[in-house]
Amino acid sequence: MSWIDIGHIEDIPLHGARVVKTPVGCVALFRTGAAEVFAADDRCPHKGGPLSEGIVHGQSVTCPLHNWVFDLNTGQAQGADEGRIGTYPVRVESGRLLIDGDAIGKRSAA
Template identity: 75%
Template sequence: MNWIDIGHIDDVPLRGARLVKTSAGCIAVFRTGKDEVFAASDTCPHKGGPLSEGIVHGQKVTCPLHNMVFDLNTGAAQGADEGQIPTYPVRLDGGRILLDGDALANRSAA
């Protein structure tokens, strides 16, 4: 994997998100209350809502436009509606957030 340093965990608000612009489009990097990090597409597939502006709760995010909930591990929508957002490998190394550049490159080529 080709890890890209995108900043420090403190750059992302607790139970919030930070937007990262990439060749694959806008990626939202989420931080949970337990300092876990996740990366996923910023765009809700239902109404195009900016997920980086949604509510982070546990390992999920709620779309700010229509309250659809997405699992940050899998990208799967929760509840009666169906749908999925792309997710990307991300990890912490000494407080630095590293995003898998290879996964982004594969996504932009698709």
Template identity: 70%
Template sequence: MSWLDIGPVDQIPLRGARVVKTRLGCVALFRTGEDEVFATSDRCPHKGGPLSEGIVHGRAVTCPLHNWVFSLETGEAQGADEGAIDTYPVRVEQGNILLDVSRLQGAAAA
């Protein structure tokens, strides 16, 4: 794994998100109300909505365009919706967010 320090976890509000731009597209970093951090692709597979602008609830995010709900843990759509988003390993060490960028390196710019 190749870990990149994204910055302090407290720069993301509880039940909020931030975006990191990569060569493979944007990665959304989410912080839950329970202070857990998750990383996923920022695009909803339904209509390309920016998931970082969605509503974080529990361990899920709701797309702001058409209310599709995705698990932040697995990326799978919940309920009657079908599809999935990419998820990426992330951890918090000494108050900083570390994102595994192994799958995000070496591709053409998005």
């Protein structure tokens, strides 16, 4: 894996999200806890809703357009809805956010 530094964890509001533009499309970084971050596609498989604009709760996000709920661990839609969003390896080191460059089609700049 090649880890790319994309910012500081405090750049994302708690229970909020930010977007990173990548070669594979927009990836949303979800901050689910003080030091817990998930990365997943910013596009709902239903009608293309921007998931980074959804409400983040537990380790899930709800799409702002039609309330589909996705588990950020697996990317799987919850409940009666069927669909999946891609997830990407991300980690927090000394407050810095690192995303796996290979997974998003980008080699580390370092």
